[in-house]
Amino acid sequence: MTALTQTNPAGQLNRYPPGDLAIWIFILAELAVFAIFFATYAFTRMNNVELFNQFQQHLDRDAALINTLALITSSYFVVRAVAAIREGASQICVRWLLAALGMGVLFLAVKSAEYGHHFSAGINLSTNSFYMFYLSLTFFHFMHVIMGMVILAAVALKARRGGYSIEDHTGVETGASYWHMVDLVWLILFPLVYVMH
Amino acid sequence: MNEVFTKSMARNIFYGGSLFFILLFLGLTFDTTRQLPKLDNRQAITDKVALGKALWEENNCIGCHTLLGEGAYFAPELGNIYKRFGNNKAAIKGFIMSRPKDGIPGRRSMPQFNFTDEELDAIAEFLKYSSEINTAGWPPNIQG
Amino acid sequence: MQYQSQAVAKPYFIAAIGLFVLQILFGLIMGLQYVVGDFLFPEIPFNVARMVHTNALIIWLLMGFMGAAYYLVPEESETELFSPRLALVTFWVFLAAAVLTVAGYLLVPYATLAELTGNHLLPTMGREFLEQPTITKIGIVVVALAFIFNVGMTVLKGRKTAINLVLLLGLVGLAVLFLFSFYNPTNLVLDKYYWWWVVHLWVEGVWELILGAILAFVLIKVTGVDREVIEKWLYIIIAMALISGIIGTGHHYFWIGVPEYWQWWGSIFSALEPLPFFMMTVFAFNMVNRRRRNHPNRAAVLWALGTAVMAFLGAGVWGFLHTLSPVNYYTHGTQITAAHGHMSFYGAYVMIVLTIISYAMPLLRGRKVAASNKSQVLEMWSFWLMTVAMVFITFFLTAAGILQVHMQRVMDKPLPFMYVQDQIALFYWLREGAGLVFLIGLIVYIASFFIGNNEPEAEVVPST
């Protein structure tokens, strides 16, 4: 993991996390929603273990694996983008952001294929409570991925015009923090919904 | 990093976040609209039910009663009144007809609306339709 | 008062207070009818009293919002109002429509009113809170459009601040969502689904923008804290309000015949709805603690802080109490709902309108900064009387609600509605008593406008 460590001056601790504090308030609110969602999933499962286990088997774990790897890689690319802009390398930063966006597109494509599969099988939110949770949770997350990509794209555009510098790159860190949050949520969502039984 | 928390970022979160959730809400509304025919008992809507609903509204029944739990809390819930009265439309009609014009001393009473028989029938039909909407098991018991 | 045209706010505020009195009087009539069932029957049946009570509330809050907008928009935009004349014309149209509507409720049976106003042409009447004749609704739309045009033009030609824009956004949202009141399908489920787009998305959506903007304005004025700081908090708070509130609409979709996933979506998001109100409380106290000056209008500061606290208690805590679907299954449509409704409307919206009136009225009446000490002391008495009375109304209704839920919904052998009502009559009597105290508070409030006018303005008490 050492390669991923932030390039801040060593030993110096900050009072605030990277990026604008406003996004962190937002991130906390979002995490709270997901936390409640996860907990309700788990407790609803508790009362319908059979049902949940049965339908969990119908999900496509290969697709989910690809998506997990896509998001982790993408998050890593974003870390590199932040590292680049901290050294003032705007164009390198843009390239890493584009790479991250590419992984985001991959995620969306795979997930859309999964949804297409479900919908053609006539599955929807009202099918049963497992699919209710599965579709709600993943779709809610899906929209976050889109949102995160819009933010990253906006950051990339501004970076391309040279809008960030060594001194002022809060925007990049802000977008990055949001993207990591999207990744973080998926990391819990994946085992919880696809694997654990 | 002189400013850890900027107004423009707060503004962006407000606009972005609101748009995000408006879209999500519209998406759920879309799905709800597609699912509704299975739940809302729309096949039971006849001209009579429509007349019943119009009478329900034009006499402001919601000003005292609740219907599926919404309305005023002064008089009983009517979403399941058809069932509470033993699936009997005549009982509903009889009750509405029999209300004394000047009320009951010291107690709450429904006004006398002087409905025609056709109107009473329509109201009862509307309440029957309402009682057959799929309300996810609410109310908890027959008392409403 | 920095701009001449701000003066148009005054008739709005006066009319608002007038309708407030009407609302409380009819509230007391209803409260009595709860325990003396035949009181005023059949002249003023309960449903008529309730219409007057709720519609007067809505109209006077709208009057207050409009007055607030006419007062603060010129000052924020640093320009005169686009058209003070239009503002006065819309005021009289609005007031006339309100008075005629209330007269209609009281003088003829509701069915006759529906017939007279041609409800069958475009049926919109007879749904809770939207009882107004269709023609009144059209009138409201016209007034709202003229009002938004007037305020919007003022903002366009002047300075655009966050407060201005948020207020305008809230007002536009209010007008747009009101259009759903014209949609009234025979299908009861659809009717209810979109009815909430007016009711819920008003009070837990766009009205919160208006509330936030007014509160931010008053806090800037009375604390002197930097605008940048206040405005960024405003954005964060209203962002949280909409994020939780929009999907939070789902907490009304538990039992009305829509898919059951709304129970999850509604519960989860409305569980977060207390958050913006909590932030608002923290924000208001923070700003007052960081104040750069002591404003002589202590009453306005008290109202502002009161709004933040009571909105959190009423909307946040009492809302959360019964918002989760397994709880709501038992409490839906009981006195618990009534308890929440009373405290949240008072805490969030009544108090914010009284806050801006408290701040602006002395200036509109020719004072330089604040009313005399004597007036302010009276006003603060009225604050405590009304607020404490409302807390007790809420407690008594909550107690009544808990008993009602137990006897009518939970017990093994559930009891019929009317029987249960008799059992809990004691709490209705207590509520009526608290209501009388509220009325006394309101009388003191009105007295504060007439007493102490000859005394000198209050001055800043130097703080240590």
Add this chain to the structure above:
Amino acid sequence: MVALTLVTYSIGRLGLSGLDIALGVLLLALIKGHLIGAYFMGLNRVQGFWRWPVTIWLLLPGLLITIAFVLAEG
């Protein structure tokens, strides 16, 4: 990270089940989450209040999920 994900995946693939496995998978996810928080988000360079939200966020639902799964077994 990648390795941990592959472990989780293969558990899913093999169709292993049971309480210990499920909780093991959860633990792996929490570790990964912590790595994201600490390194990607850079929270290991932050002190005070803001260092903890992500950790708490991981632990709280983690705990609730554990409770629910344990209860489901018993």
